[in-house]
Amino acid sequence: MPPATHPPTPALTRHQSLVLGALAREDAPASAYALLSHLQGEGLRAPQQVYRALDKLIEYGLVHRVETMNAFVACAHPHAHAQGLVVFAICDQCGHVDEFSDSAIERRLQGWSKSAGFQMKESTVELHGDCARCQAAGSGEAPAVAAMPAAPAAKPARRARKAPGAGPA
Ligand SMILES: [Zn+2]
Ligand SMILES: [Zn+2]
Numbered sequence: 706m707p708p709a710t711h712p713p714t715p716a717l718t719r720h721q722s723l724v725l726g727a728l729a730r731e732d733a734p735a736s737a738y739a740l741l742s743h744l745q746g747e748g749l750r751a752p753q754q755v756y757r758a759l760d761k762l763i764e765y766g767l768v769h770r771v772e773t774m775n776a777f778v779a780c781a782h783p784h785a786h787a788q789g790l791v792v793f794a795i796c797d798q799c800g801h802v803d804e805f806s807d808s809a810i811e812r813r814l815q816g817w818s819k820s821a822g823f824q825m826k827e828s829t830v831e832l833h834g835d836c837a838r839c840q841a842a843g844s845g846e847a848p849a850v851a852a853m854p855a856a857p858a859a860k861p862a863r864r865a866r867k868a869p870g871a872g873p874a
Contacts, residue, residue: 781803
């Protein structure tokens with residue numbers, strides 16, 4: 706399905722392209738100051754320049770803010786958010802973030818909001834824990850498939866890593 710949740714992205718300014726490019730190269734969420742330090746050679750000098758670019762990129766749906774880390778990630782699937790609810794599973798060991806949407810959770814929150822007379826404008830769920838890879842590194846075992854708390858309707862943004870067969874590697 707081709708959900709058109711965001712209007713077509715306007716042409717990015719030079720600063721916006723630089724910030725998005727720097728963010729896309731990061732493995733983990735990056736703070737505005739980390740981005741600034743990567744981009745100083747490109748002519749960005751003030752944090753405000755980075756924040757301004759980030760604000761627009763967030764507005765265009767290309768970047769998300771990870772509130773609990775005060776950091777930013779490039780969207781794993783730009784323009785593919787069928788629903789507003791985005792879930793981040795954040796590894797506290799390596800900082801890796803998996804992003805997915807979950808319409809079941811969103812419906813639940815919308816139901817509550819309606820019954821409480823609350824006007825929900827934005828919803829983000831952030832899970833903290835250990836990613837499958839870090840668990841495997843810690844225990845020496847293959848990652849458990851059950852590590853992904855995916856509801857039936859959830860579509861992982863990135864391939865769900867399955868344990869290849871069974872048995873100790
Ligand atoms: Zn996204
Ligand atoms: Zn990890």
